[in-house]
Amino acid sequence: MSRERAALGALAMAGFVVTGAAVEWVSTDGRLALDAWIDLVAGWVLAGAGIAAWLSAPRSRIGPLLMAAAAAWFLGTLISVTSPIGRTEPGRLAWFLIQCHAGFLVQAIATWPSGRITRPTQLVVVVGGWIAALFPQLWVDSPGYIVLGV
Numbered sequence: 216m217s218r219e220r221a222a223l224g225a226l227a228m229a230g231f232v233v234t235g236a237a238v239e240w241v242s243t244d245g246r247l248a249l250d251a252w253i254d255l256v257a258g259w260v261l262a263g264a265g266i267a268a269w270l271s272a273p274r275s276r277i278g279p280l281l282m283a284a285a286a287a288w289f290l291g292t293l294i295s296v297t298s299p300i301g302r303t304e305p306g307r308l309a310w311f312l313i314q315c316h317a318g319f320l321v322q323a324i325a326t327w328p329s330g331r332i333t334r335p336t337q338l339v340v341v342v343g344g345w346i347a348a349l350f351p352q353l354w355v356d357s358p359g360y361i362v363l364g365v
Contacts, residue, residue: 224270231262231285238289254292261285261316276330277323284319291316318348 239247239255247255262285269278291313321344323330325337332338 220270220273224266227282228263228266231259231266231282231289235259235262235285235289238293242292242295254288258285258288258292261288272328275328277327278330280319280323280326280330284316284323287316287319314348314351316348318345321345321348 235255235258239251243251261281265278265281265283265285267278268275268281272278295313322341325340325344326332332341
């Protein structure tokens with residue numbers, strides 16, 4: 216791994232650390248309770264795994280998919296209905312993006328290790344994962360939730 220790529224990875228992680236902390240701070244009105252810390256650490260783990268995958272296998276799309284999942288994770292937190300931003304009109308309109316991280320995660324898992332769809336079954340799983348991510352009302356509090364988890 217080149218020094219430049221390692222420095223870029225460290226810079227990306229620093230960006231995720233600062234942005235994630237700021238997002239959690241804003242979304243909780245400055246009261247970082249245990250659930251906010253858990254949410255923050257989960258986003259950081261996703262970002263760290265994505266950066267590590269990108270640095271170790273730059274030709275694979277797994278790293279960028281995991282980094283996109285981390286970005287979507289924090290975006291979902293930022294626009295969640297309980298945050299001040301989520302109470303605005305644009306926040307309500309973007310509420311459906313809250314589960315977008317699930318689409319990236321399903322795609323990363325289904326297409327491991329290359330991050331590319333190479334089989335029809337992968338395509339079905341990825342499309343199903345994105346449908347579930349973009350339309351959470353289809354599966355939240357239903358048997359579909361169990362199917363998505365599996």
